[in-house]
Amino acid sequence: LVGFIAGMPSDMNIHGTVKKMVEINFLCVHKRLRDKRMAPVLIREITRRVNLQGIFQAVYTSGTILPRPVATCRYWHRPLNPRKLLDVGFSHLSRAMTLQRTIKLYRLPDETNLTGFREMQEKDLPTARRLLHEYLSRFKLHPIFSEVEFRHWFLPQADTVYSYVVVSPETGEVTDMCSFYSLPSSVMQNQKYSSLRAAYSFYNFSTKTPWPVLMNQALIKAKQLGFDVFNALDLMDNNSFLEDLKFGIGDGNLYYYLYNWRCPSVNPEEVWLSNSHYIPFIAVPLFAIAVWHISGPIICIKVVHIRH
Numbered sequence: 132l133v134g135f136i137a138g139m140p141s142d143m144n145i146h147g148t149v150k151k152m153v154e155i156n157f158l159c160v161h162k163r164l165r166d167k168r169m170a171p172v173l174i175r176e177i178t179r180r181v182n183l184q185g186i187f188q189a190v191y192t193s194g195t196i197l198p199r200p201v202a203t204c205r206y207w208h209r210p211l212n213p214r215k216l217l218d219v220g221f222s223h224l225s226r227a228m229t230l231q232r233t234i235k236l237y238r239l240p241d242e243t244n245l246t247g248f249r250e251m252q253e254k255d256l257p258t259a260r261r262l263l264h265e266y267l268s269r270f271k272l273h274p275i276f277s278e279v280e281f282r283h284w285f286l287p288q289a290d291t292v293y294s295y296v297v298v299s300p301e302t303g304e305v306t307d308m309c310s311f312y313s314l315p316s317s318v319m320q321n322q323k324y325s326s327l328r329a330a331y332s333f334y335n336f337s338t339k340t341p342w343p344v345l346m347n348q349a350l351i352k353a354k355q356l357g358f359d360v361f362n363a364l365d366l367m368d369n370n371s372f373l374e375d376l377k378f379g380i381g382d383g384n385l386y387y388y389l390y391n392w393r394c395p396s397v398n399p400e401e402v403w404l405s406n407s408h409y410i411p412f413i414a415v416p417l418f419a420i421a422v423w424h425i426s427g428p429i430i431c432i433k434v435v436h437i438r439h
Contacts, residue, residue, distance in 0.1 A: 132161075133164055134159065134169050135159050136159075136177050138153040138154060138189065140184075140186060141275075142274065143273070143404075145271070145389070146272075152188045153190075155191040156191070158173065176420055177418055190388070191388050194384070196386060197388060200386035200388055201397060202399060204384065207364070207365060208360055208362055209360065209363070210222060211330075212354075213230075213234050215327070216327075217230065218324065239350055241351075241355075245340065245344060247299060249296065250293075251286065251308070251310075256282055260276060262308070262336055263334065270402065271397045271402070284333075290313055292311075293311055294309075295348065297340050307338060309349040310333040310334055313331075328357060330356075332363035342371040361378075363378060364385060366399045367403050
């Protein structure tokens, strides 16, 4: 495999206008071909195929600045395993801090302590989806999930996505939700560790529980599951808990772009679009193009609009 691009059809609400768009959520090219202009070829080809399905707009994110982002968000990081993060060079000891003081600073309880907090179940999906849509309607850029899409993205899958709800003891109804997904990274040139397990904040809403309390439960769960760091962006209402829960501001930005759609720029707190749909494309429509090299000319393996 020397190149791959994928996009997923999605209904997007942009400043109150709902448009069918494609989320371009994964693009990779073999390092030997990155100066051969393969990426533009992949982009043009997936654009052509998407246009054939009657879709002419797209949304995508990038860690590099291009003309012109509709929104810019900053990454924040919360250490869960400080010792490992220091060993692999992900973070460094700050001035006047020792390893033991750092471990103590980021220590979390062994168990969650919020009444009614549990893993999301199938029966929770309708209420959670309704509350999610009510919450996201406050934002200027956000997706609209169908029942099938919501089930796919949020029903827990081991090593992929983890979703939790808070259930009212009085009514038994869902009142809050938090979720995160797994995106591990390879660790290069380290004799002790070969990978770094990173959890990324996904979609969350709160109607009863204060944000710091709710997201602290997510941190505890991520720690229990063996994650080394919990990452989040300063979008949505995340600023209400990032500093309280000892997240540190990162040095990287994530830029949001719209293709073939002009609109005013939005602030990070007005964005409700996760950067993350890296979860396996199972049971959702998909446009994908993979390019393979088989001891000769490059052969394009074409996968067009896979339906669930």
